Amino acid sequence: MVDIAIEKYGAHIRKMWPLAEGFLTVNHGAYGAAPNVVLAEQDRWRRLLEKQPTYFMQRILPDALEQSRRRLAAFVGADDANLVFVDNATTGVNAVLNSLSLQPTDVIATTQYAYGAVRKALDFHASRSGGSFQLIKTPFPLRAGVNLAESIVACLAADTRLLVVDHITSPTALELPIESIVRGCRDRGIPVLVDGAHAPAHIDVDLESLSADWYVGNCHKWLMAPKGSAFLWTHPSKQALTHPTTISHGYREGYLAEFAWTGTRDPTPFLCVPAAIDFHFELGGERLRDRNKALAWEAATLIAEAFDTEVGVDKEHACAMVTVRLPVSPSQITAADLRSGLLDLGTDAPVFQHGEALWLRISSQAYNDRDDYRMLERLIHKALGDAGVRG
Ligand SMILES: Cc1ncc(COP(=O)(O)O)c(C=O)c1O
Structure with a gap:
C-alpha cells in the first residue's frame, strides 16, 4: 500500500517549483514542470x-x-x-x-x-x-x-x-x-x-x-x-x-x-x-513513481464517483496519468470549449472526444495532493455550469 499523504509531497513541497500559486496544475503530462533546482x-x-x-x-x-x-x-x-x-x-x-x-x-x-x-x-x-x-x-x-x-x-x-x-x-x-x-x-x-x-x-x-x-x-x-x-x-x-x-x-x-x-x-x-x-532520487525515485501512480488512480476514481461515470483504464494498464469520462456529451459542449473554460478558471486538463463521450486526463506529480483533485472536480462543475451545460 503506497502512502499518498506523506508529508514529503503535495502542497508541502510545491515551492520547489516556480508554479503559479493561483493556478491548479494537474496536467504534468503535457509539458512537465522543471523545479527551481534544475x-x-x-x-x-x-x-x-x-x-x-x-x-x-x-x-x-x-x-x-x-x-x-x-x-x-x-x-x-x-x-x-x-x-x-x-x-x-x-x-x-x-x-x-x-x-x-x-x-x-x-x-x-x-x-x-x-x-x-x-x-x-x-x-x-x-x-x-x-x-x-x-x-x-x-x-x-x-x-x-x-x-x-x-x-x-x-x-x-x-x-x-x-x-x-x-x-x-x-x-x-x-x-x-x-x-x-x-x-x-x-x-x-x-x-x-x-x-x-x-x-x-x-x-x-x-x-x-x-x-x-x-x-x-x-x-x-x-x-x-x-x-x-x-x-x-x-x-x-x-x-x-x-x-x-x-x-x-x-x-x-x-x-x-x-x-x-x-x-x-x-x-x-x-x-x-x-x-x-x-x-528525482531526492524525491524518492521508485517510491515517488509508485506514489504518483497511486494518487492518479485515487484521484480519477474520486472524480468518476462524483460524476457517476468511469475511469478509462484497468489497474494493470494505469500509470500516473488516468482518464475519467465526463458526465456530458460532445453535443452539449466540445472538448476544446470545455478545456478552454477550465483554463479560464485557472486549471488545465486535456479533454478529448471518444465516440459520443468526453474524457478528461489527469496527471499526478510530486507537487500534487488529494486536495488538487477535489478542487478540479469543483472547477469542472463550474466550467460546465458557466457554459450552460448540466452534467
Ligand atoms: C506519446 C507522445 N509522443 C510524442 C510526444 C511529443 O513530445 P515532444 O513534443 O516533446 O516532441 C508527446 C507529447 O506529449 C506524446 O505524448
Missing part, C-alpha cells in the same frame, strides 16, 4: 557558456555532454553506446522515419493510441515515399483481460517496415505491454520504434532488456529536465542507418558523433539531465 543549474550552465562561447563549446561542452549522456543512459538501463540526445520525442521519431528511406511498397504502422503529431509524421513520410500508413484499431476504455500485444502484432503484414507504438499513450493515458509487443514483432522480424515520450521517470524503463529497434523518450516531461531534452536509443544493428534529420559536422563519423552536433543550439537542457536525475 532551472538554477540551467542558469549556471548558460552563464558559463556565454562567458566565453568558443572556450565553452570546444573545451567544456564535449566532456560535460558525455557525462550527462552516460548518466542518462544508466538511468534508463541503456548501454551508453546506444543512446544519443535529441531535442524532443518528435525530433527522435522524425530522425528514425527519415533514416528508413521508405519505398512506394512500404507500409509503416501505428495504433489509434498514437500521439497526433507522431501520426502526422508517419502520414508525411508514407505519403512522400508513395508508401502507406496503417492505423491499427485499438480499444478504449481499456479493460482487464484484453491481449493487446497479440491483437496489435496480429494486425501487421509480414513485410511491415516499421511499427511505431507508445509505451504510455498520450490522450488515453495507458501503459501498454511494450515488452510483449516488442517480442511479438521481433519474432516476426518487424522493426519497432517505441514512443516513450512519457515513460522516463514515470515508470521503470530498461532499454537494453527491452531491446526494441529504436526508443525515444523525453527528459522534459516526467524527469523534469528543462524543455528541449530527450533521447533516442538505437539498437546496435540499426545504428549505421540511423541519422539525425539535420546533417552536420558528425556525418560519416558514426552514430554518436552525428547526433552530438546538429548545429549551434543551446545545449543546457541536456547538461541539466544529471541535476534532474538527482532531484
